[in-house]
Amino acid sequence: MELKIMSLDGEAAGSVDLPDAIFGLEPRPDILHRCVRWQLAKRQRGTHDVKNRAEIHRTGKKMYRQKGTGSARHGSARVNLFRGGGRSFGPTPRSHAIDLPKKVRVLALKHALSAKAKDGGIIVLDRASMKDGKTKMLQQNFTKLGLVNALIIDGAEVDVNFALAARNIPNIDVLPVQGINVYDILRRHTLVLTKSALEALEARFK
Numbered sequence: 001m002e003l004k005i006m007s008l009d010g011e012a013a014g015s016v017d018l019p020d021a022i023f024g025l026e027p028r029p030d031i032l033h034r035c036v037r038w039q040l041a042k043r044q045r046g047t048h049d050v051k052n053r054a055e056i057h058r059t060g061k062k063m064y065r066q067k068g069t070g071s072a073r074h075g076s077a078r079v080n081l082f083r084g085g086g087r088s089f090g091p092t093p094r095s096h097a098i099d100l101p102k103k104v105r106v107l108a109l110k111h112a113l114s115a116k117a118k119d120g121g122i123i124v125l126d127r128a129s130m131k132d133g134k135t136k137m138l139q140q141n142f143t144k145l146g147l148v149n150a151l152i153i154d155g156a157e158v159d160v161n162f163a164l165a166a167r168n169i170p171n172i173d174v175l176p177v178q179g180i181n182v183y184d185i186l187r188r189h190t191l192v193l194t195k196s197a198l199e200a201l202e203a204r205f206k
Contacts (some may be wrong), residue, residue: 003015005106005118006123027115032112032186067076104126113185123190131161133163135168147190150173150188162181
């Protein structure tokens with residue numbers, strides 16, 4: 001697949017061939033779904049917690065005698081039946097992470113890239129850098145390129161001025177090539193790859 005290389009000013013700056021081994025696969029929704037679930041589950045902090053009856057600071061003495069009161073038979077006031085008592089079977093701190101083989105993760109990334117290529121949602125930039133970190137200037141450049149909702153992947157190092165200018169624009173994410181992932185690719189309409197990012201991806205999947 002051949003794509004035009006664009007500059008930030010919206011002008012053509014050559015062309016590039018996308019390798020079919022990375023961008024030419026037939027996307028499989030099941031693999032993408034597994035990878036997204038793995039990412040989101042791993043992202044959960046798992047710090048939810050409630051107090052059970054052992055953690056409630058209240059006397060454990062029997063409320064009143066077993067028989068002769070005409071009331072129900074009760075023991076400790078820390079049980080979940082009473083207001084202020086402990087909660088039964090509530091959430092406790094735990095990890096929500098699930099396992100996913102590395103080969104499946106690699107394949108899912110290829111399928112996500114192929115899905116964007118199939119939909120025509122990939123733009124290749126010659127470079128993502130600016131002299132001044134001005135959001136207004138970058139917004140004008142994005143308008144020329146037709147970028148409204150996009151993930152921008154740069155090389156190993158993201159240009160500081162470019163990142164500063166882009167961080168205040170809604171629905172625009174900027175990541176180094178090491179941070180490319182399936183979830184962020186799928187949640188944005190357009191995937192923007194710089195030439196250095198494309199070279200890094202080709203070297204990664206060799």
